[in-house]
Amino acid sequence: xxxxxxxxxxxxxxxxxxxxxxxxxxxxxxxxxxxxxxxxxxxxxxxxxxxxxxxxxxxxxxxxxxxxxxxxxxxxxxxxxxxxxxxxxxxxxxxxxxxxxxxxxxxxxxxxx
Amino acid sequence: xxxxxxxxxxxxxxxxxxxxxxxxxxxxxxxxxxxxxxxxxxxxxxxxxxxxxxxxxxxxxxxxxxxxxxxxxxxxxxxxxxxxxxxxxxxxxxxxxxxxxxxxxx
Numbered sequence: 001x002x003x004x005x006x007x008x009x010x011x012x013x014x015x016x017x018x019x020x021x022x023x024x025x026x027x028x029x030x031x032x033x034x035x036x037x038x039x040x041x042x043x044x045x046x047x048x049x050x051x052x053x054x055x056x057x058x059x060x061x062x063x064x065x066x067x068x069x070x071x072x073x074x075x076x077x078x079x080x081x082x083x084x085x086x087x088x089x090x091x092x093x094x095x096x097x098x099x100x101x102x103x104x105x106x107x108x109x110x111x112x113x
Numbered sequence: 114x115x116x117x118x119x120x121x122x123x124x125x126x127x128x129x130x131x132x133x134x135x136x137x138x139x140x141x142x143x144x145x146x147x148x149x150x151x152x153x154x155x156x157x158x159x160x161x162x163x164x165x166x167x168x169x170x171x172x173x174x175x176x177x178x179x180x181x182x183x184x185x186x187x188x189x190x191x192x193x194x195x196x197x198x199x200x201x202x203x204x205x206x207x208x209x210x211x212x213x214x215x216x217x218x219x
Contacts, residue, residue: 039181039183040183040185042183043183043185044185048187050187051187055189062189062191063189063190064187064214064216065187065188066186066212068182069182069184070175070182071180072180073179074178075176075180076143077174077176078144078147078174078175079147080144080147080148080150080151080172081151081169081171081172082151082170083167083168083169084159084166085167085168085169086167086218092169109169109214111218113219
């Protein structure tokens with residue numbers, strides 16, 4: 001039990017990052033309807049908010065944050081990612097979120113330094 | 114060997130064109146297609162000698178139905194050594210966005 005706790009300072013904790021993403025999306029987008037003129041600002045705000053919160057964690061990681069917003073109109077969307085990294089230290093976290101008018105997919109990749 | 118976005122973009126462009134020209138969006142086969150495209154691109158970049166780089170390859174394939182889509186990325190990394198490359202492919206039935214992020218490991 002003790003070992004697990006002391007590791008927290010240098011380990012990518014998926015639960016934690018999950019919370020950060022959900023918070024960022026809910027704050028930036030919330031119940032807003034898809035508006036073409038605002039999508040640019042939403043995607044950039046979501047990733048920037050995520051990065052700000054992640055850097056506050058103070059962990060020795062490089063982060064890559066990615067956000068996709070798609071209007072709901074019945075079309076299909078598929079995303080896949082493959083990584084070449086250190087399996088013991090690097091991790092990723094993807095959150096799928098939606099409201100009445102759009103789908104949002106946010107991925108965060110953490111690479112240990 | 115420096116991560117040169119222009120070269121990587123060429124690789125992406127070639128591979129995507131090869132795999133997706135004339136292909137229709139089919140919900141059954143798309144999951145496998147995105148995965149194999151990502152693997153293919155990752156292997157190509159590795160083979161070309163970028164072995165000091167940790168790579169993240171992301172592939173997005175969507176159906177063309179007139180909907181709006183936007184994708185943004187931000188990175189917290191070392192701007193001197195790390196970089197990314199991206200390419201977009203479209204045909205009548207689908208669109209495909211590929212991004213490759215390269216992060217140097219010291």
